[in-house]
Amino acid sequence: MKLKNYETVFVLTPVLTSEQTEGTITKFRNFLLEKEVEIVHEEAIGLKKLAYPIQHKNTGIYHLIEFKAKPEVIATLEIAYKRDENIIRFLTFVLDKDGIEYNEQKRNGTLQLKKHIEFEPKKEVIA
Template sequence: MFQNQYETVFILTPVLSEIQIKEAVEKFKKTLTDTGAEIVHEEHWGLRKLTYTIQHKNTGYYELIQFQAAPTTVALLETEFKRDERVMRYLTTRLDKYALDYSQRRSKGLVGRKNVEPATAEKAEASNETKA
């Protein structure tokens, strides 16, 4: 079966306890694995301030899941999001080759860091040693 790479981000209501949040995330992960999807990477972004008010709330728990699945799986996952009252918003996107490369580098921690040349790092260490 044809598999695409997807990334879904969903926001859970902030009134949930940590246990309820974990249960909700596990429910959606189980929905994915039961339909034959493979979870590639997941990130728990935690409680964050919303840009605008959603359902009279200013914060929400963010979760990101990257997975490989057939296109029909996305429709089933989004149906589960719509049925669950704990989910305030969700967004699922199919990753093209550039987004896939970026997400792989981000999951390894290579995005957002400045590349320091080895010669520059050695000079900085040498200057710190002479000052001491």
Template sequence: MNNYELMVIFTPVLSEDEFKAAQKKFAGLVTEAGGSIVHENPWGLKSLAYPIQKKTTGLYWVLEYTAPSDFNEKLKIQLLRDEAVLRHLCTKLDKFAVEYNAKKNSGVKTGTEKAVEA
């Protein structure tokens, strides 16, 4: 089992219920494949750096999960098929990223956050 982080940008025309349903759909795909959800973070509506399909905003969602390595290709196919998904990026996390995310999610201040406060 490897650790991954998935960021998805959904179309901004989704209602709140449709946005939550889409999140559950992709989180369910992970658990059905034998993976587990580590952390889920819906960012909500944000501006895009450049227009995608004539849209300037998107609904952002970040999912950190563990899954077998062959699962990502199946997930990619589902993301490409879904018309509500504007863009997606799946990143494999190394041990340092996993440790950093665990600290961040538990509320412990990291080195960069301490430097910003000073």
């Protein structure tokens, strides 16, 4: 079966020590490697403010992993997220060809964002 490109972001509770945080991140990295996935990119985004409180917490530690895997790995990964009390939110999604290209350009520093197109306001027409 062909491997698909995925990106997963998980949010850790902010009350963890740096050792606990690194331990949890290592746990999920090793989990993916045990499932024979190819990790393309990993980024520790760090402590960020949440859009809304989760479990009475206003901040969370974000971590992103981009990888190639078989589709059946995702269900087991998300079950592992749900079982870990240090994870307060997670999101895993498939990257299409544009998403893969965007991530590569972002990592290489060659990202060219399209300029915002401004529209002229409609002229009032009196009939």
